[in-house]
Amino acid sequence: MIKVLFVCLGNICRSPMAEAIFRAKVEAKGLSGAIAADSAGTGSWHIGKEPHEGTRRILRKHSISYEGMKARKLESADFGKFDYIVCMDDSNVSNVRSIPGGERHSQIVRMMDYVPEHPMREVPDPYYTGNFEETYELVNEGCERLLQHICERESLQRED
Template sequence: MIHVLFVCLGNICRSPMAEAVLRHKVKEKGLHQLIQVDSAGTGDWHVGKPPHEGTRNLLDSYRISYANMAARQFESADFSQFNYIICMDDSNAANVRNVPGGEEAELIKLMDLLPDETLREVPDPYYTGNFEEVYRLVDAGCDALLERIEKEHSLVELR
């Protein structure tokens, strides 16, 4: 089983959007028995809360489920439980690196998966309100990540 964790600041906008989008793509490709997806935040302000209304509305418009999703905080155990930790910006990546507990998982910034994009961080729609822009970046980043996972783990042959 391959485990992917998306990380943002509060785990109510960007990372749950990415979690829902990747879960949707994984299910569409028939890989849901091989890839599990979760999300977390580096802060604890929203622990237990559902995704932000802007994220929910956008996911609803694309018919992407966010059922049973609740914010949680990143913890040291995540280093050993996840193969890929995908951070939304430099600050999130720095905060994850500062959590004691190891370096077993591969830490990647989502925008590093999209080298042709001019933005190098996924903007936080909690502050910008631009959930559509975040969706566009997350959708493309999830495609690139899934392609990378399929190649690295030879999943194409397993379907």
């Protein structure tokens, strides 16, 4: 089982959006038994809260489930559980790399590393920008490319 963890600051906007989108793409390709996803934040302000209303609204608009999702904080134990830790921006990468403990078996990358031709290198935080549509578009493309990368790297057969 390949495990992917999406990380942002508070785990209420970008990372739960990415988790939900990625899960939907994995399920649509018939790969739920081979790939799992979760999300976490580097901060603890929103632990136990559901995704931000803006995130919920855009996911509903695209008929993507976020059922049961609650914010949690990244833990050092996550490094041994996840193959990919996909961060939304450089600050998240820095915060993830500064967490002590735990063996670092995970690949720590930015979401937009999977979309190298895009001029934006980070996914803006809609908590501050208010632009959940822009975030959705970037995360959706990043998730599509990440899934493609994993399928190619792990020789998984996608059911189209």
